[in-house]
Amino acid sequence: MIGHRVGWASLVCLLVLSACSQRQPVHSVAELAGKEIAVPTGTVADRLVQEKLPTAKLVYFNSALDAVQAVKSRKADAAAYDEPILRNIAAKNPGLKVLPEPITIDDYGFAVRLGDTELKAAIDAVVAELRANGGYDDMTARWLPKSGDPAPMPDIPVGEGPPLRFGTSAVTEPFSFVDGSQKIVGFDIEIARRVAQRLGRKIEVVNMEFGSMIPALQANKVDMIGACMTITAERATRVLFSEPYYRGGMSAIVAE
Numbered sequence: 001m002i003g004h005r006v007g008w009a010s011l012v013c014l015l016v017l018s019a020c021s022q023r024q025p026v027h028s029v030a031e032l033a034g035k036e037i038a039v040p041t042g043t044v045a046d047r048l049v050q051e052k053l054p055t056a057k058l059v060y061f062n063s064a065l066d067a068v069q070a071v072k073s074r075k076a077d078a079a080a081y082d083e084p085i086l087r088n089i090a091a092k093n094p095g096l097k098v099l100p101e102p103i104t105i106d107d108y109g110f111a112v113r114l115g116d117t118e119l120k121a122a123i124d125a126v127v128a129e130l131r132a133n134g135g136y137d138d139m140t141a142r143w144l145p146k147s148g149d150p151a152p153m154p155d156i157p158v159g160e161g162p163p164l165r166f167g168t169s170a171v172t173e174p175f176s177f178v179d180g181s182q183k184i185v186g187f188d189i190e191i192a193r194r195v196a197q198r199l200g201r202k203i204e205v206v207n208m209e210f211g212s213m214i215p216a217l218q219a220n221k222v223d224m225i226g227a228c229m230t231i232t233a234e235r236a237t238r239v240l241f242s243e244p245y246y247r248g249g250m251s252a253i254v255a256e
Helices: 002-021 045-052 064-072 083-091 117-133 135-143 187-199 210-218
Strands: 036-040 057-061 078-082 096-098 106-108 161-168 176-178 201-207 246-248 250-255
Touching: 036 045, 036 064, 045 057, 045 078, 045 250, 057 064, 064 078, 064 083, 064 096, 064 250, 078 083, 083 096, 083 246, 083 250, 117 135, 117 187, 135 187, 161 187, 161 210, 176 187, 187 201
Parallel strands: 036 057, 036 078, 161 201
Antiparallel strands: 078 250, 096 250, 106 246
16 A cells, blocks of 8 residues: 555656646747746736737736746746736746747827826926936836836925826836835836926825726826826727837746
């Protein structure tokens, strides 16, 4: 009996090792064809992956972080999600890398109510100035470092005028997230503060679920929204987008 049990234990170990050994290194998106790709539920990641890689096998997880953890534990060959969010995760997890070729390319923008051309113009002017004076490069280095956590949020004085109500979903690190001091910070928050500064207004950050942002904007509960939001033709029928301020899209993260 003892020998029989040892035999079965050895077989299980061999099966586990065999399954892990089948996860071959991945160097390009094309090599993900037929592979197992982890995606967060409730997102469009699965649809975008299937459009690019119809033979891929999708595995669903509750969040992007859980999907990436599946890659670390060799339960999946890759995880797919927004490129800047995966870059942020890879910077804090040695042994992971984001593939250089994206699955899709998308532009991210802020949104205001249809017809609010004045606020759109202010957002566009702030982003244009940041690109021209080198501030945008500083922001990218601050929020998307090659390794480690994002740097602290800079102190950006705002005005005393009526509050600029900025709606966001603080679960999209490094664009909008809650830091160790329980403050909402990030790439998008910094730009929103700079817009408020330009307009001489206070800023009020309103945290909500991502799917609630456009309805809240339409209902006049907030003035401006942003949280790694992709500019799409469908959304543009309901809101007025700023000029793109970041080019990202869907990418894949794999074991290095």
